[in-house]
Amino acid sequence: MRKPLLDPPGTDDLGSDHPDTDRPDTSGRGSDRSGSDRPGTNSLRAPPIWPTFAFMAGIWMAVALYTNERVLTPQVLANLAGRGSGSEMSSAQMDNFQLLERLSYGFIPVVLALRIAVTALLLQMFTMLLVAEIHYRDLFRASLWGFSAVIYGMFLQTLRLDLLGPGLTVPELSVVPDSLAALFLNPGPSLSIGYAALSLLNLHGLLWIAVIFTCLRFRSGASPRHALLIPLAGWTTISLAQLGLTVFMAQILL
Numbered sequence: 027m028r029k030p031l032l033d034p035p036g037t038d039d040l041g042s043d044h045p046d047t048d049r050p051d052t053s054g055r056g057s058d059r060s061g062s063d064r065p066g067t068n069s070l071r072a073p074p075i076w077p078t079f080a081f082m083a084g085i086w087m088a089v090a091l092y093t094n095e096r097v098l099t100p101q102v103l104a105n106l107a108g109r110g111s112g113s114e115m116s117s118a119q120m121d122n123f124q125l126l127e128r129l130s131y132g133f134i135p136v137v138l139a140l141r142i143a144v145t146a147l148l149l150q151m152f153t154m155l156l157v158a159e160i161h162y163r164d165l166f167r168a169s170l171w172g173f174s175a176v177i178y179g180m181f182l183q184t185l186r187l188d189l190l191g192p193g194l195t196v197p198e199l200s201v202v203p204d205s206l207a208a209l210f211l212n213p214g215p216s217l218s219i220g221y222a223a224l225s226l227l228n229l230h231g232l233l234w235i236a237v238i239f240t241c242l243r244f245r246s247g248a249s250p251r252h253a254l255l256i257p258l259a260g261w262t263t264i265s266l267a268q269l270g271l272t273v274f275m276a277q278i279l280l
Contacts, residue, residue: 042215064276075163078170079142083135090134093184094127102192104200138173144167145260149238152259160242169243172234172257179204179230204229222272226265236263 076235100120146165151161179202186203187194197213200222207224238257242248248256 066258075167075239077171078167079135079138082170082173082177083138085174086138086180087131087134089181090131093180097188099182100124100193102194105192106194106196107158117124142166142169142173145172145264148263149256149260152256154253156252156255158248158256160246160256161253164242164246167245168238168257169240172238175230175233175237178233179228200225202228219269219273223269226269231261231265 056144076150100123103123104120142167144171146162149165149169150160150162153165182203183201186201187198200207201213202225204223205228206276207221207227211218211221213221235254235257238260239253242256243250245252
């Protein structure tokens with residue numbers, strides 16, 4: 027008499043005591059958890075960066091075109107050069123200057139990309155120092171949106187120069203309309219370090235910090251402390267670099 031074959035251990039319980047959830051999911055459904063469970067982040071996929079980049083580059087190009095064609099025209103620049111050096115620009119020099127201005131419009135996207143990339147790297151450095159988990163792509167996006175505040179500052183300064191008329195002077199070119207220096211001081215004939223320092227305390231700088239704070243806090247899910255300290259440290263570093271460059275140029279020109 028032949029003995030019955032014994033079932034392998036555990037096979038008599040298949041289909042009865044083990045639910046389907048204990049089996050590995052090979053269908054691929056429900057396995058995508060790419061950041062949707064992270065608190066404070068938006069579960070929707072972020073929009074692409076390039077439309078925003080094209081929009082910012084177009085706005086910057088429009089402001090530059092308005093500045094060069096209406097405010098700082100070759101004739102105005104020739105008058106400024108004549109007052110500073112006592113020599114006038116020839117017609118050939120004006121034509122070459124206009125040609126360089128037209129060629130410079132095509133480099134605006136490249137300059138914008140480099141500027142945003144360097145700003146994002148600077149913010150990433152402070153992100154690493156604060157031990158905050160924010161991806162470089164989010165920092166690049168925040169820096170790109172923060173550039174809208176810079177464009178606002180450019181347009182405000184261009185609009186002020188346009189209202190002053192063609193008889194511009196060199197000290198008037200250094201005035202930042204929404205800064206503390208413009209509210210309490212008058213630009214002198216020579217560059218003042220105190221005036222340059224107060225010019226860095228302006229409204230569009232605060233807007234830059236606010237825009238990046240908003241992006242990091244509500245898009246990247248950073249904590250309020252990190253979302254505030256990262257752009258604040260970045261703005262301080264950029265401002266100190268601008269002030270140092272201003273002092274260096276003043277030493278050369280004087």
